Amino acid sequence: MAGIYIHVPFCAKKCLYCDFFSKTDMSQKSRYIDSLLKEIDDNKDFISGERIDTLYFGGGTPSQLEEDDFRKIFDKLNESFDLSFCSEITIEVNPDDIDKDYLIMLRRFPFNRMSMGIQSFNDKDLKFLNRRHNSEEAVKAVKLAQIYGFKNISIDLIYGLPEQTIELWKKNISKAVSLDVTHISAYHLIYEEGTPLFRLLEAGKIKEVGEETSLDMFRLLISELESNGFRQYEISNFCRPGYHSRHNSSYWSGDPYLGLGPGAHSYNGKIRQCNRPDLKSYISGKGYREKEILSDNDVFNDYILTSVRVMEGMNLSELEKRFGQEKKAYTMNMAKKYIDNGTLEIKDGFLRLTKEGVFISDAIMSDMMYVED
Numbered sequence: 001m002a003g004i005y006i007h008v009p010f011c012a013k014k015c016l017y018c019d020f021f022s023k024t025d026m027s028q029k030s031r032y033i034d035s036l037l038k039e040i041d042d043n044k045d046f047i048s049g050e051r052i053d054t055l056y057f058g059g060g061t062p063s064q065l066e067e068d069d070f071r072k073i074f075d076k077l078n079e080s081f082d083l084s085f086c087s088e089i090t091i092e093v094n095p096d097d098i099d100k101d102y103l104i105m106l107r108r109f110p111f112n113r114m115s116m117g118i119q120s121f122n123d124k125d126l127k128f129l130n131r132r133h134n135s136e137e138a139v140k141a142v143k144l145a146q147i148y149g150f151k152n153i154s155i156d157l158i159y160g161l162p163e164q165t166i167e168l169w170k171k172n173i174s175k176a177v178s179l180d181v182t183h184i185s186a187y188h189l190i191y192e193e194g195t196p197l198f199r200l201l202e203a204g205k206i207k208e209v210g211e212e213t214s215l216d217m218f219r220l221l222i223s224e225l226e227s228n229g230f231r232q233y234e235i236s237n238f239c240r241p242g243y244h245s246r247h248n249s250s251y252w253s254g255d256p257y258l259g260l261g262p263g264a265h266s267y268n269g270k271i272r273q274c275n276r277p278d279l280k281s282y283i284s285g286k287g288y289r290e291k292e293i294l295s296d297n298d299v300f301n302d303y304i305l306t307s308v309r310v311m312e313g314m315n316l317s318e319l320e321k322r323f324g325q326e327k328k329a330y331t332m333n334m335a336k337k338y339i340d341n342g343t344l345e346i347k348d349g350f351l352r353l354t355k356e357g358v359f360i361s362d363a364i365m366s367d368m369m370y371v372e373d
């Protein structure tokens with residue numbers, strides 16, 4: 001099974017914290033679409049022989065595209081791949097792009113999942129993050145999407161904002177739960193270098209929340225969502241039963257995927273391919289793609305990174321089958337101290353994070369990676 005990811009590199013305005021590749025100048029949109037169609041043609045063999053299970057339009061802001069753009073993309077995809085087994089087709093949207101007409105248009109295409117970048121239901125947070133929408137528009141967008149047939153809706157939230165209190169975060173979670181969505185992704189605010197947010201921090205104009213507050217917010221997120229029927233299936237992802245993101249789960253399972261568009265990554269088990277985050281070179285069709293042939297250790301480390309982050313954990317028989325006895329012994333040796341301190345556990349043949357381990361998962365994963373002498 002394989003997935004296809006399409007990166008739409010346009011946003012109406014840049015958010016304060018964002019380091020995803022996107023441009024606010026839409027003037028090159030039609031040339032981008034032409035290049036994308038050509039890229040689909042040129043790369044269809046990258047995942048040849050695989051059944052396409054998921055398709056994901058991410059960004060940037062895919063909801064900046066129009067009907068004609070989607071029509072061209074779907075026509076080309078259908079010409080190049082068999083999408084008849086595709087069980088999940090997601091579009092990322094911004095709440096303020098959503099109105100009745102846009103939703104009716106989207107329903108003409110086979111989208112069956114929507115991922116909405118809401119980030120917060122607090123207007124002060126949204127203003128600080130430089131989002132385009134306010135809280136009322138976010139709520140309206142979710143309800144409208146549900147009315148117009150999107151039953152599988154995920155929303156993104158960000159926590160750990162400067163000056164955000166536990167009480168305000170709790171209100172955000174409650175609001176998200178009240179909207180009857182099927183999936184919630186919640187990420188801690190990250191100060192990525194090169195972003196305006198990072199510059200504000202450097203200039204001393206804002207202060208990071210304390211580590212204890214961050215952990216309390218994460219604990220609250222897990223307990224509130226679990227007590228409201230959501231299951232944490234990955235460190236930052238929660239779903240109602242049966243509604244995990246199949247697309248993201250396939251990344252974490254190490255399944256092949258083809259990433260299209262500037263800044264997109266692809267992987268087929270042997271080669272990792274990366275499109276440079278540069279619209280000019282993407283449109284020119286020259287030198288935008290970089291290939292990396294993976295060593296056995298690269299593949300092993302990818303496996304550690306992706307399998308430990310899911311709550312189900314790492315299948316130890318699969319680990320041995322794929323990487324041999326030596327790498328399994330290495331893994332068990334590295335895991336021992338975490339098993340002893342209660343942050344990892346072995347259950348039903350899976351090595352997985354415990355409830356306490358989730359809070360130090362980054363440290364565990366980087367410690368377990370194999371580093372050559």
Ligand code: SF4
Nearest residue numbers: 011014015018059060
């Ligand atoms: S809408 Fe999304 S991709 Fe665009 S700037 Fe904001 S966070 Fe980044």
